[in-house]
């Protein structure tokens with residue numbers, strides 16, 4: 001009889017965990033995946049990436065019809081919102097994709113252990129009252145909403161991203177606490193559908209972590225679209241009376257407080273790793289100051305046989321980062337060489353236009369390389385964007401001045417999330433700005449703006 005029930009047991013079936021389980025099974029390892037949620041796919045498929053993009057996509061159509069964009073192209077329609085139907089197509093997308101993972105588990109012979117897993121020792125966990133053993137255990141438990149002290153999320157009036165995806169009617173006034181990715185994506189959805197949206201951000205600019213020029217430009221674009229911003233402002237209390245909430249806010253650096261009324265408040269101030277109830281104490285594994293599980297480059301924790309990936313470990317909380325770590329950890333467990341290049345992980349905000357970046361910001365690049373060269377190109381001068389009535393945005397390329405190697409690419413453009421892939425690939429291959437500038441890009445495409453920004457690094461763009 002085998003020493004363990006499984007070669008690999010993955011805890012959590014989000015994009016990190018389900019990908020790790022499938023890859024491990026593909027590599028011939030006997031694999032199980034424990035998931036407590038009723039459907040597979042984790043935050044991403046159930047309440048994150050997929051449902052938010054379903055609402056963003058549908059509301060973009062509504063907005064284009066309502067705000068005159070379609071009319072300006074000769075398509076005259078008067079949109080009528082059927083919110084139930086919009087939610088229906090969101091639920092359908094989630095159902096199909098989570099069902100797809102269940103199909104892939106069966107196809108690859110991954111056993112789904114239904115329930116939340118708790119460590120008993122480094123090679124065994126308890127799931128739904130049963131003890132299961134494995135030679136290797138991968139922690140992929142993901143993250144959940146960071147609460148705001150003193151503010152209770154009821155998912156009706158004070159909502160997290162999960163409640164904000166499912167509002168039964170369009171709020172009159174939605175206040176978003178946090179000008180990060182979730183605040184801007186979900187704030188955009190409800191603004192497009194008719195809500196007045198106010199975004200309260202603690203810092204002096206939205207989208208922390210992105211390049212400063214891009215943050216400023218994005219702020220201008222969202223303001224123009226009608227989102228009201230209160231920057232350098234912190235929310236100190238939210239009181240609900242009947243169907244209304246009253247927020248008390250004060251300047252981040254202190255000063256007089258003011259109040260704001262809303263019929264919906266979205267708390268979007270970040271996410272925190274899920275380790276509660278996992279029984280880490282049973283295996284002597286501690287979390288760091290930010291509540292994350294630390295690993296080495298191979299995703300090994302300090303406990304032999306226990307590995308960790310995804311939102312529960314340090315790094316950006318992104319589905320594709322979790323997926324790549326899932327593949328790498330399975331390959332490392334199988335004795336292959338699984339590597340993730342954490343320097344080149346693109347990030348995308350799926351608003352209109354999209355905002356994307358990969359690599360270093362200009363400030364980070366200056367700190368690391370000393371002298372840098374920067375090339376910029378506005379989407380206004382890109383023929384396709386102009387023709388499509390999409391003038392907002394720009395591309396910025398940052399290169400190390402000594403070697404011309406591209407170290408950061410930032411982009412605001414309608415398809416920026418798609419455009420950034422070529423930048424990530426070029427950087428992965430160690431491209432210089434000259435390499436990108438002399439790569440033939442199809443015309444007319446938004447991607448030509450990347451070529452032109454690379455030419456601008458060289459000092460010679462054609463169309464400006």
Ligand code: FAD
Pocket residue numbers: 011012013014015016017018034035036037041042043044045047048049050052115116117118140141142143161162182274277278309310311312317318319320321322350
């Ligand atoms: P998760 O997806 O969080 O999955 C972890 C799973 O583990 C969960 O299903 C949980 O139930 C399960 N679990 C936890 N503890 C246990 C236990 N003890 N036993 C068994 N199971 C357990 N990222 C992007 O890249 N692009 C996007 O567009 C994007 N949009 C987002 C939109 C929203 C509204 C949110 C909230 C997030 C979004 N993200 C996006 C982030 C993305 O969802 C996460 O980075 C990603 O899901 C992390 O994957 P993971 O596998 O580490 O964890």
Ligand code: NAD
Pocket residue numbers: 148177178179180181182183185200201202203206207208233234235268269270271316317318347348349350
């Ligand atoms: P975030 O970290 O992107 O933004 C949170 C914002 O809230 C920050 O700007 C922060 O300064 C601000 N903030 C913190 N405390 C505050 C307070 N008390 N008052 C006012 N502002 C405050 O976090 P998020 O938007 O909640 O998203 C969580 C995670 O989910 C992110 O790490 C992100 O990577 C991931 N996500 C990704 C996508 C995507 O890739 N498109 C979409 C949604 C979520």
